[in-house]
Amino acid sequence: MIEYVMAAKNGRTIPKEDKIFGISNRANAMIDEKGKDAVINATIGALLDDNGDLMVLSSIDETFRKLTPSEYAAYAPIAGIPAFRKAVVKAALGKYEPKGYVEAVATPGGTGSIRNTMSVYTEPGDTVLTSDWFWAPYRTIASEIGRKLDTFVFFNDERKFNIASFEEKVLELLEKQEHLVIILNTPAHNPTGYSLTIEDWEGVVAVLNKVPADKKVALLIDVAYIDFAGDEDEYRKFLPVLERLPNHVLPIIGYSASKTLTAYGMRCGAMICLAPTKEIASEFKSMGEFASRGSWSNCSKAGQSVMARIYADEELQARVTKERAEIRDMLLRRGKAFEEEAKKIGLVTVPFDAGFFVSIPCDDPDAVAAKLEEKGIFIVPLAKGVRVSVASVSEEKCKLLPAEIKKAIED
Numbered sequence: 479m480i481e482y483v484m485a486a487k488n489g490r491t492i493p494k495e496d497k498i499f500g501i502s503n504r505a506n507a508m509i510d511e512k513g514k515d516a517v518i519n520a521t522i523g524a525l526l527d528d529n530g531d532l533m534v535l536s537s538i539d540e541t542f543r544k545l546t547p548s549e550y551a552a553y554a555p556i557a558g559i560p561a562f563r564k565a566v567v568k569a570a571l572g573k574y575e576p577k578g579y580v581e582a583v584a585t586p587g588g589t590g591s592i593r594n595t596m597s598v599y600t601e602p603g604d605t606v607l608t609s610d611w612f613w614a615p616y617r618t619i620a621s622e623i624g625r626k627l628d629t630f631v632f633f634n635d636e637r638k639f640n641i642a643s644f645e646e647k648v649l650e651l652l653e654k655q656e657h658l659v660i661i662l663n664t665p666a667h668n669p670t671g672y673s674l675t676i677e678d679w680e681g682v683v684a685v686l687n688k689v690p691a692d693k694k695v696a697l698l699i700d701v702a703y704i705d706f707a708g709d710e711d712e713y714r715k716f717l718p719v720l721e722r723l724p725n726h727v728l729p730i731i732g733y734s735a736s737k738t739l740t741a742y743g744m745r746c747g748a749m750i751c752l753a754p755t756k757e758i759a760s761e762f763k764s765m766g767e768f769a770s771r772g773s774w775s776n777c778s779k780a781g782q783s784v785m786a787r788i789y790a791d792e793e794l795q796a797r798v799t800k801e802r803a804e805i806r807d808m809l810l811r812r813g814k815a816f817e818e819e820a821k822k823i824g825l826v827t828v829p830f831d832a833g834f835f836v837s838i839p840c841d842d843p844d845a846v847a848a849k850l851e852e853k854g855i856f857i858v859p860l861a862k863g864v865r866v867s868v869a870s871v872s873e874e875k876c877k878l879l880p881a882e883i884k885k886a887i888e889d
């Protein structure tokens with residue numbers, strides 16, 4: 479029987495249930511049936527404590543509860559309230575003092591920055607480029623607005639960033655289209671946990687210096703996990719390298735407060751440009767506002783007000799930073815526990831540095847995930863392997879998982 483489709487296809491595939499939320503629902507159903515101890519739910523992209531409860535920084539919770547009605551109920555300007563636009567630049571760039579012209583436009587989470595960057599800096603039908611291990615919503619966002627997604631091979635045989643594949647794909651796509659958006663999710667990439675090194679960044683900048691002058695590239699650096707990779711200053715050291723990009727390659731930071739403030743549902747984020755000229759920066763702001771107006775209009779004001787309050791109060795800011803360091807250390811311990819155990823038993827992971835996720839390459843990810851589900855272990859099958867969220871399970875469970883995954887792959 480041919481399925482009746484009411485929705486206009488517009489070149490899109492008609493999706494079934496969201497894979498990750500679907501698996502999570504099955505995990506919750508098993509918890510209801512067999513109890514918490516029978517289930518390891520390593521699918522969730524949020525930091526949970528060892529009991530599986532959401533961790534929210536108390537400093538954020540308190541700041542949120544103190545908001546006045548005008549701080550959460552009034553409309554925010556489309557680009558965001560001025561205090562937020564200033565605060566978010568500090569939050570994203572840390573101690574780095576940019577040389578160029580910086581503009582920030584509020585977006586609903588990091589997702590909004592990805593959507594707006596694609597819509598502003600590509601033509602309908604264009605292809606967006608990212609690595610072959612990638613966060614699946616990149617493709618959803620691209621397809622929803624009539625763009626395609628292509629990938630370069632993330633790692634070479636030496637388990638290093640594959641600069642040759644990156645160069646080949648960038649130049650190949652630019653032969654076919656005038657505009658290109660490139661998304662690099664680093665540090666603590668989802669789904670692998672890889673962070674580009676300074677050497678990797680120098681390679682990227684060298685390649686982008688080969689972009690023909692009549693082409694235009696937006697380099698979107700998706701830093702959703704930047705405050706969970708390790709030392710917050712260390713992981714911002716790539717920013718000065720971007721100063722060596724040519725004027726027709728625009729770096730944009732896709733910032734998300736979801737992880738940084740443990741405020742996933744607040745839908746707070748921003749797109750921030752480090753533009754070489756005032757004109758490009760001002761166009762970035764007006765085009766960002768236009769794209770926002772035509773999709774979600776203005777963003778939720780509460781998150782912006784929380785961020786503005788934090789950056790107006792040094793003591794509060796220090797408290798947020800300290801609290802985050804504590805939960806980050808917990809996350810780093812979990813990642814290390816998984817990594818060390820995997821090494822010990824000979825389970826090969828994709829190069830991992832830090833972050834919410836570890837990925838394991840395998841041949842039939844769906845079958846591996848299904849086998850693990852039978853044992854109450856829920857992970858996410860991807861195209862080239864399976865993804866484990868170390869953010870959502872205890873250190874103890876992180877030590878147990880490698881052996882179970884190895885068994886499921888080899889059986």
Ligand SMILES: Cc1ncc(COP(=O)(O)O)c(C=O)c1O
Binds near residue numbers: 586668702735736
């Ligand atoms: C790679 C990556 N980018 C961006 C985001 C954006 O998240 P949000 O829109 O919730 O801020 C996420 C969230 O899971 C992510 O994993």
